Amino acid sequence: xxxxxxxxxxxxxxxxxxxxxxxxxxxxxxxxxxxxxxxxxxxxxxxxxxxxxxxxxxxxxxxxxxxxxxxxxxxxxxxxxxxxxxxxxxxxxxxxxxxxxxxxxxxxxxxxxxxxxxxxxxxxxxxxxxxxxxxxxxxxxxxxxxxxxxx
Amino acid sequence: xxxxxxxxxxxxxxxxxxxxxxxxxxxxxxxxxxxxxxxxxxxxxxxxxxxxxxxxxxxxxxxxxxxxxxxxxxxxxxxxxxxxxxxxxxxxxxxxxxxxxxxxxxxxxxxxxxxxxxxxxxxxxxxxxxxxxxxxxxxxxxxxxxxxxxxxxxxxxxxxxxxxxxxxx
Numbered sequence: 001x002x003x004x005x006x007x008x009x010x011x012x013x014x015x016x017x018x019x020x021x022x023x024x025x026x027x028x029x030x031x032x033x034x035x036x037x038x039x040x041x042x043x044x045x046x047x048x049x050x051x052x053x054x055x056x057x058x059x060x061x062x063x064x065x066x067x068x069x070x071x072x073x074x075x076x077x078x079x080x081x082x083x084x085x086x087x088x089x090x091x092x093x094x095x096x097x098x099x100x101x102x103x104x105x106x107x108x109x110x111x112x113x114x115x116x117x118x119x120x121x122x123x124x125x126x127x128x129x130x131x132x133x134x135x136x137x138x139x140x141x142x143x144x145x146x147x148x149x150x151x
Numbered sequence: 152x153x154x155x156x157x158x159x160x161x162x163x164x165x166x167x168x169x170x171x172x173x174x175x176x177x178x179x180x181x182x183x184x185x186x187x188x189x190x191x192x193x194x195x196x197x198x199x200x201x202x203x204x205x206x207x208x209x210x211x212x213x214x215x216x217x218x219x220x221x222x223x224x225x226x227x228x229x230x231x232x233x234x235x236x237x238x239x240x241x242x243x244x245x246x247x248x249x250x251x252x253x254x255x256x257x258x259x260x261x262x263x264x265x266x267x268x269x270x271x272x273x274x275x276x277x278x279x280x281x282x283x284x285x286x287x288x289x290x291x292x293x294x295x296x297x298x299x300x301x302x303x304x305x306x307x308x309x310x311x312x313x314x315x316x317x318x319x320x
Contacts, residue, residue, distance in 0.1 A: 009207065010209055014206045014207050014209065015204050015206050016204075016206060017207065019190050019205065020190065021173060021186055021190070022172060024171075025172070043170050046167075048213075050210055050213050050214055052208045052209070052210050053165075053168070053208050054168045054206065054207050055164050055166070055205070056164060056203075057204050057208065058202060058203065062201045063158070063161075063201070068250065068262075070257070085300075086301040093301065094299075095219075095296045095297070095299050095300065096296065096297040096298040097221065097297060098295045098296075098297060099292065101294075105300075131253050131256075133250040133251065133262075135248045136248070137232065137248065137249040138249075139232070139235030139238065139239035139248065140247040147216070149214065
């Protein structure tokens with residue numbers, strides 16, 4: 001069960017977590033609870049794996065080179081190919097999706113050349129073509145994702 | 152401008168800020184910096200836009216948002232910025248990017264993402280968007296996620312082997 005405090009922490013601090021020496025005390029002040037309650041509630045959210053962290057989300061293409069990559073893989077071969085791709089440290093967010101292009105992952109590398117080399121190697125080892133889809137423009141205006149948290 | 156120290160700082164915080172009374176002081180100690188410098192540099196990276204947001208990163212799936220749709224559209228190049236910005240303003244949208252078309256095999260140039268509690272909710276939100284933004288003339292495909300094989304940050308090797316989460320390349 002999520003308490004009202006858990007819900008407030010999940011919804012209100014995705015964008016602007018306080019950048020002050022005592023952020024948890026600041027949050028406690030804003031929510032009218034004690035600092036210990038805030039620390040404990042964040043600890044619980046973290047232990048229950050409802051948050052991955054309190055930290056930065058880096059703008060795409062600002063560090064290194066990254067791309068969304070899509071492959072069309074026969075169903076029977078998907079577990080092997082997905083596992084092989086997931087084994088690359090450059091790869092994150094590797095998902096199966098409902099489409100003829102059924103495997104979608106994001107690769108992040110130091111630079112374009114390294115990224116290309118990783119994709120070439122993946123094509124070679126899996127035997128399937130990869131469709132490279134780098135971001136060209138970002139239209140997302142980040143107003144915060146409001147979670148509807150009913151138990 | 153960002154420097155070497157900024158990258159070390161990002162590497163130090165990207166796994167998560169400590170849940171402790173003086174978290175920035177703990178990060179500062181690891182890096183041999185002053186607490187105020189850590190805070191100041193993070194604020195600066197955020198205002199520069201390199202840190203797109205600084206805060207709680209939630210796990211949508213674990214919070215009951217199990218329907219995840221990536222929607223791809225083929226919109227005219229001259230209108231893509233307008234349409235993209237219109238879509239990107241909706242709070243139920245998680246991403247909205249332009250990506251290159253891949254010929255006839257994949258003619259789509261605009262990608263957006265909706266996380267929802269169910270397929271029905273996601274499809275309803277999409278219908279609302281199609282209506283409000285006048286998208287009904289454009290070819291599109293809705294790709295719901297099935298299995299998640301991996302979800303974590305990628306290795307950023309220029310500085311040191313640390314995980315770094317980038318928002319969906």
